[in-house]
Amino acid sequence: MKFVAQRVSRALLTVGGEPVSEIGHGLVVYFGVKVGDGEKQAEKCAEKIAHLRVFEDDAGKMNLSVLDVGGEVLLVSQFTLYGDAKKGNRPSFTEAERPEQADALYHHAADKLQELGVPVKLGVFGAHMVIEQVNDGPVTIIHEC
Numbered sequence: 001m002k003f004v005a006q007r008v009s010r011a012l013l014t015v016g017g018e019p020v021s022e023i024g025h026g027l028v029v030y031f032g033v034k035v036g037d038g039e040k041q042a043e044k045c046a047e048k049i050a051h052l053r054v055f056e057d058d059a060g061k062m063n064l065s066v067l068d069v070g071g072e073v074l075l076v077s078q079f080t081l082y083g084d085a086k087k088g089n090r091p092s093f094t095e096a097e098r099p100e101q102a103d104a105l106y107h108h109a110a111d112k113l114q115e116l117g118v119p120v121k122l123g124v125f126g127a128h129m130v131i132e133q134v135n136d137g138p139v140t141i142i143h144e145c
Contacts, residue, residue, distance in 0.1 A: 001041040001105070001145045002081045004030040007054050011074050011133035013123050020129075021121035026071030027054075028133050031109060032081030033102040034095050042105045045145040046112035049073060054139050062139070066118055073113060076123040076131065077106045099126060 005027045013021040029049055033042075055064040055071070066073060079102060083091030096102070103125045113120045123129050 001034060001037045001045050001109075002032045003045055003049065003143055003145070004078075004081065005049060005052060005054070005141045005143070006030075006133065007136045007139035008074075009134045009136045011131060013074060013076065013121075014130045014132075015124050015127045020124055021074055023072040023074045023119075023121050025069065025136075026073055026119075027052075027066050028074045028076065028131065030076050030078040030081060031106055032078050033097040033105050034082055035097050037097060037105060039105065039108050041145045042109040043112050045143075046109045046116065048143055048145060049109075050113055050116040050118050052141060052143075054141060067116070072119040072121065074121045074123070074131075074133075075106070075110050075113070076129065077102065077125045 008028050009025055011023050011028045050067055051065045053065050054062050055069045057063040079096040082096040083093055085091040110120050
């Protein structure tokens with residue numbers, strides 16, 4: 001599993017021009033599932049997302065997590081994180097997990113985040129989503145669980 005977390009002041013996700021999810025201060029997390037990943041990796045990713053210290057404390061140091069600042073997470077499934085463009089210019093997605101398994105693990109990670117106390121909003125798995133986000137920093141972290 002891999003995720004890209006971006007610190008935002010707000011974000012809005014729409015499908016077909018209709019609003020689906022919206023967050024204020026927090027993280028937009030693009031979440032990819034690789035063939036062979038399981039629930040343990042999803043839980044590990046959720047723990048990392050919840051405790052990732054990318055928000056500034058009173059001294060201006062990135063020392064606080066989304067939990068510490070009372071932020072939210074917009075969790076967006078994104079199989080293209082496992083796109084491989086080493087050969088040619090058209091990416092191959094053979095490393096990305098099948099949709100049924102990836103969807104289950106995506107929702108498992110969301111459930112774990114909720115259990116940890118993080119308010120979570122979701123994208124629509126498999127849909128063409130439009131995400132408007134206002135990056136704060138910018139701060140972008142890429143992590144493989």
